Amino acid sequence: MSAKTLTIKEDILGANREKAEINRKLLDGHHIVMINVMSSSGSGKTSLIIQTINRLRDKYRIAVIEGAIASCIDADKITQENIPVVQINTAGGCHLDAQMIKKALDTLALGRIDLIFIENVGNLVCTADFDLGAHKNVVVLSIPEGDDKPYKYPVMFVEADVVLVNKIDVLRHFDFKLDAFPGIISGMNPSAKVFPVSAKTGEGLDRWFSWIEEAST
Amino acid sequence: MSAKTLTIKEDILGANREKAEINRKLLDGHHIVMINVMSSSGSGKTSLIIQTINRLRDKYRIAVIEGAIASCIDADKITQENIPVVQINTAGGCHLDAQMIKKALDTLALGRIDLIFIENVGNLVCTADFDLGAHKNVVVLSIPEGDDKPYKYPVMFVEADVVLVNKIDVLRHFDFKLDAFPGIISGMNPSAKVFPVSAKTGEGLDRWFSWIEEAST
Numbered sequence: 001m002s003a004k005t006l007t008i009k010e011d012i013l014g015a016n017r018e019k020a021e022i023n024r025k026l027l028d029g030h031h032i033v034m035i036n037v038m039s040s041s042g043s044g045k046t047s048l049i050i051q052t053i054n055r056l057r058d059k060y061r062i063a064v065i066e067g068a069i070a071s072c073i074d075a076d077k078i079t080q081e082n083i084p085v086v087q088i089n090t091a092g093g094c095h096l097d098a099q100m101i102k103k104a105l106d107t108l109a110l111g112r113i114d115l116i117f118i119e120n121v122g123n124l125v126c127t128a129d130f131d132l133g134a135h136k137n138v139v140v141l142s143i144p145e146g147d148d149k150p151y152k153y154p155v156m157f158v159e160a161d162v163v164l165v166n167k168i169d170v171l172r173h174f175d176f177k178l179d180a181f182p183g184i185i186s187g188m189n190p191s192a193k194v195f196p197v198s199a200k201t202g203e204g205l206d207r208w209f210s211w212i213e214e215a216s217t
Numbered sequence: 218m219s220a221k222t223l224t225i226k227e228d229i230l231g232a233n234r235e236k237a238e239i240n241r242k243l244l245d246g247h248h249i250v251m252i253n254v255m256s257s258s259g260s261g262k263t264s265l266i267i268q269t270i271n272r273l274r275d276k277y278r279i280a281v282i283e284g285a286i287a288s289c290i291d292a293d294k295i296t297q298e299n300i301p302v303v304q305i306n307t308a309g310g311c312h313l314d315a316q317m318i319k320k321a322l323d324t325l326a327l328g329r330i331d332l333i334f335i336e337n338v339g340n341l342v343c344t345a346d347f348d349l350g351a352h353k354n355v356v357v358l359s360i361p362e363g364d365d366k367p368y369k370y371p372v373m374f375v376e377a378d379v380v381l382v383n384k385i386d387v388l389r390h391f392d393f394k395l396d397a398f399p400g401i402i403s404g405m406n407p408s409a410k411v412f413p414v415s416a417k418t419g420e421g422l423d424r425w426f427s428w429i430e431e432a433s434t
Binding site: 040041042068069070071073074092094121122123124125126129142143144145146148149151152153154155167170173174 | 257285287359372391
């Protein structure tokens with residue numbers, strides 16, 4: 001069965017890639033930078049995006065595309081920030097794809113946006129395979145998940161532009177070797193940046209904000 | 218594209234279910250109970266299984282089937298316990314299926330086993346859809362992931378026989394309302410048991426061990 005599944009998957013991925021390129025061209029035409037934020041469930045994507053909106057909203061016109069399987073909990077939180085939010089409910093689907101993003105983009109006033117964050121479905125596996133048309137891919141890994149995750153779920157880490165190591169405020173309670181972690185990432189993805197941060201306390205977020213500003217110029 | 222994907226998925230799931238029934242009958246013929254342990258990445262599945270082996274190994278002959286996408290880190294840990302371990306490397310696949318489990322069962326001396334734990338791929342979404350032929354399904358949710366996860370990833374929680382809330386040793390550092398949590402689960406799945414535990418300190422594990430003993434009789 002695995003060979004059959006693979007064939008289907010390759011067909012889907014090829015079609016998805018073409019649609020992703022269309023999305024990227026659409027965004028480029030409007031000088032919009034789109035950043036795809038991925039992680040396992042509970043790593044703190046929503047909190048990080050809210051912190052980032054608060055810090056950068058005076059400089060950029062920001063919108064968020066929220067992927068969720070079933071609820072609108074995260075979209076509701078971000079809507080409180082009074083920026084454009086599009087919720088995509090995948091109805092059980094384990095990832096977003098380029099076509100879903102296209103539909104979301106069609107609902108946004110692209111002429112009045114500089115920066116779009118996609119909060120992908122919480123899943124370290126399936127989300128990594130689907131190019132959404134974003135310009136940058138960010139992986140969030142939180143301290144309680146453990147420092148062995150890049151070995152166990154490599155695809156996402158190999159393709160990331162940035163790895164945000166979140167929840168460093170609780171580092172002392174977990175066996176996560178933060179000093180050695182950038183070496184693990186650079187071994188599999190030399191160009192990726194690693195930023196240890198805490199969305200809760202704000203620690204370390206300045207480097208992440210600076211990186212977004214560089215990515216947006 | 219979502220409709221097309223759904224059709225493929227339904228075909229795959231139907232074929233999988235038939236194979237799962239074959240697995241279950243095979244196990245029943247040998248009076249073996251198989252327990253499928255699922256969670257997001259980093260929730261502590263491996264640690265919980267190792268604690269369980271150590272506690273129950275004098276009473277039951279235990280084997281483990283280890284699902285992983287890329288590495289053998291978890292299988293290596295469990296192999297140190299000197300019990301039969303079969304590693305299934307999904308080569309990027311986001312879940313185990315019944316056919317993979319059948320191949321794993323074929324390598325085990327079933328006449329000399331009472332209890333099999335499956336450690337599924339770390340993924341709160343895709344693993345929930347695939348009946349593996351197990352007799353019981355267990356979901357591990359750890360405190361740092363947050364108490365909203367049953368709303369956001371409902372399928373797995375609706376079908377679980379047990380929800381293990383792991384890492385209660387760090388409860389005070391996170392905003393997880395543990396007192397209210399069993400009510401959330403019983404609202405969506407009245408027959409599920411909820412056991413707050415710490416694989417690290419051993420707290421709460423006695424109820425989990427007792428539940429396995431009941432499930433095995």
